[in-house]
Amino acid sequence: MRPKPGDLLRVDGCASVQFGGERALTLRVVAVHLDRPTFDGWVWLTGYVLDAAGLATTKRELFVQFAGLHPLRHVLAPTGQSTRRR
Template identity: 60%
Template sequence: MPPAERRPLVAVRPQPGDLLRVDGRASVQFGGDRALTFRVVSVGPEMPHTDWIWLTGYVLNRRGTATVKREIFVQTTFLRRIAQATARQVTGQGGPAGPCVTHHVVRTQ
């Protein structure tokens, strides 16, 4: 079994800052080569009795750089949290939040 298959499933509700591997088990649209690494920014309400949830966050490329902001609808039962050591390799950073995407707000008077 490949290492990605052995990673623990997310046993609790995802939280902002979590780094997840989202594949076809979480939602059919992410099957095969469409699987992605996802940094959670916000978590929507869970759908009662279904284990499906809306997550907002950033898709990370192989270098750990955020490439696009997305909202995804996935089954929480099949989300996989990327281990801290792996997260450092993917994001290139040691902190739990990984790369930070900052939005600057300019206020005019």
């Protein structure tokens, strides 16, 4: 898959060995760096790592294989208290 800003991805060991097992993460893409030189089939991505509630925890830059990226349809609905004030 060719990601674009706004996409939600599951990044695991299929994308790069550094994300195997419990190191897998959910990423909201903010930039795709096609202008950077890489190996064929690889890409640099910038995005926010999301926690189980769908909230951004850290901004990361990842070097991954296109073929190993898993698109997600939506983020899990946040649980717990609402941040919205009434």
